[in-house]
Amino acid sequence: PPPSKISPFFAISFFILRAKIGFFQLRIREKCEKITTFAPNMKTFAELGLCEELLQAIEEQGYEHPMPVQEEVIPWLLSQDTPNVDLIALAQTGTGKTAAYGLPVLEKLRSVEARGPKALILSPTRELCLQIADDLEGFSKHMPSLRILAVYGGANIEPQIRALKAGVDIIVATPGRLLDLMKRGVAQLSNISHVVLDEADEMLNMGFVKDVTKIIEATPKERNLVLFSATMHQEVLTIAWKYQ
Ligand code: AMP
Numbered sequence: 171p172p173p174s175k176i177s178p179f180f181a182i183s184f185f186i187l188r189a190k191i192g193f194f195q196l197r198i199r200e201k202c203e204k205i206t207t208f209a210p211n212m213k214t215f216a217e218l219g220l221c222e223e224l225l226q227a228i229e230e231q232g233y234e235h236p237m238p239v240q241e242e243v244i245p246w247l248l249s250q251d252t253p254n255v256d257l258i259a260l261a262q263t264g265t266g267k268t269a270a271y272g273l274p275v276l277e278k279l280r281s282v283e284a285r286g287p288k289a290l291i292l293s294p295t296r297e298l299c300l301q302i303a304d305d306l307e308g309f310s311k312h313m314p315s316l317r318i319l320a321v322y323g324g325a326n327i328e329p330q331i332r333a334l335k336a337g338v339d340i341i342v343a344t345p346g347r348l349l350d351l352m353k354r355g356v357a358q359l360s361n362i363s364h365v366v367l368d369e370a371d372e373m374l375n376m377g378f379v380k381d382v383t384k385i386i387e388a389t390p391k392e393r394n395l396v397l398f399s400a401t402m403h404q405e406v407l408t409i410a411w412k413y414q
Contacts, residue, residue, distance in 0.1 A: 212235040212236075213235065213236055213241050214235065214236075215228050215233070215235075215236055215273075218236060218240070218241070218244045218245050218248070219244070219245055219248050219277075220244070220248075220273055220277055221277055221280060223280075223310075223312035223313050224273055224276060224277060224309060224310075224312075224313075226312050227308060227309050227310065227311050227312050228269075228273075228309070230311070231308055231309075233269070236266075236269075237265060237266030237269075237270075238265075238266075239259060239261045239265050239266055239267055239270045240266050240269055240270045240273070242259075242270075243257070243259055243270040243271065243274070244269075244270060244273055244274055247271065247274035247275075247278075247394075247396070248274050248277060248278075250394065253363060253392040253393055253394055256394070256395045256396070256397075256413070257394075257395075257396045257397070258396075258397045258399065258402075258406070258407075259271075259396070259397070259398050259399075260399060260400070260401075260402065261398050261399075261400070262400040263298075263369070263400075267368070267398050268301070268302055268305045268306075268368070269305065269309065270398075271291075271366045271368075271396050271398065272291075272302070272305060272306050272309055273309060275289045275291075275340070275364050275366070276306065276309055276310050276313065276316065278363075278364065279316060279339055279340070279364075280313060280316075282363070284361050285337065285361075286337070286358050286360070286361045287338055287339065287340065287341045287357070287358065287359065287361065287362060288339055288340070288361055288362060288363050288364065289339065289340045289341070289362065289363065289364040289365075289366070290340075290341050290343065290348075290359065290362050290364070290365050290366070290385070290389065291306075291340065291341070291342045291343070291365075291366040291368060292343055292344070292345055292348070292365070292366070292367050292368065292373065292382060292385065293322075293342060293343070293344055293368050293369065293373075294344065294345075294368075294369050294372040294373040294375075294376050294378065295344065295372075296322040296323065296324055296325070296344055298368065298369060299320050299321075299322045299342050299343065299344050300320055300322070302320075302342045302368060303318055303319070303320035303342040306318045306340060306342065316339050316340065317337060317338045317339050317340070318338065318339065318340045318342065319333050319334065319338040319340070319341055319342070320342045320343070321334070321341060321342070321343045321344070321347050321348060321351060321357070322343065322344040322347050323344055323346050323347040323350075327347070327350065327351070330347070330351065331351065331354065331356050334351065334356045334357055335356060341357065343357075345373065345378040345381035345382055345385060346378070346381060348381075348385060349381050349384060349385065352385070352388060359385070359388045359389045359390075360389075360390065361390075362389040362390060362393055363390070363392075363393050363394065364393060364394050364396070365386060365389055365393055365394070365395045365396070366395075366396045366397075366398065367382065367395075367396070367397045367398065367399075367409070368398050369398065369399070369400065370397045370398060370399040370406045370409070371399040371400055371401045371402075371403045371405075371406050372400070374403060374405040374406060374409075375403075379405055379409075382409065383409070383412075386409070386413055395413055397409070
């Protein structure tokens with residue numbers, strides 16, 4: 171049989187098709203390279219508006235970029251000049267929530283000269299209380315005049331009393347022990363400008379609702395209240411609503 175001939179039309183079409191495939195392959199490779207070298211437009215802590223002392227401490231902690239909750243909450247809290255501003259943030263442990271509220275509180279207290287406790291952070295458990303105080307100590311390592319104290323149950327109260335009498339700027343507390351210290355007249359909340367309820371839902375689950383309410387009522391009306399909660403329980407919303 172005569173050798174089958176490839177029609178010129180088919181040859182040209184085939185050539186065009188190969189060229190098109192080659193072009194697309196090139197485009198795809200370009201795109202892949204772009205994707206692999208693509209750096210997301212992450213914010214830096216400096217862009218969030220924190221002071222040099224905090225930025226240095228954050229760098230020493232090894233934090234490179236703010237976590238999402240920090241990117242949202244830090245500039246928001248820093249931009250609030252008026253007291254009586256409330257924020258409820260849904261955030262679980264491990265999301266970077268301590269820095270999200272801790273850094274703005276430290277930034278705000280930097281320029282306050284009033285004596286006595288100015289910020290209060292409530293935690294449901296002694297472990298979390300110690301962890302928060304430890305984190306805040308780390309963030310404020312270049313602010314030597316700021317004093318942070320953890321007060322929690324299940325430990326000797328006397329050293330806590332002595333530390334409170336010596337003067338502190340930030341109290342990190344479990345509700346029961348703080349109430350005890352308030353009753354003894356050593357924990358003064360009349361100059362508190364920032365209150366944070368960390369793991370608010372857990373605190374209410376553990377039956378601290380009355381204690382938390384009493385503590386909030388002992389703080390000035392002109393203060394900022396921030397609630398961090400993993401869930402939005404009715405009681406959390408009630409507290410937020412009542413003290414807004
Ligand atoms: P937290 O939710 O506050 O308990 O934080 C969870 C963990 O994330 C802690 O070990 C923090 O030290 C760490 N962490 C918080 N913020 C950052 C950040 N921006 N970059 C890296 N690690 C962070």
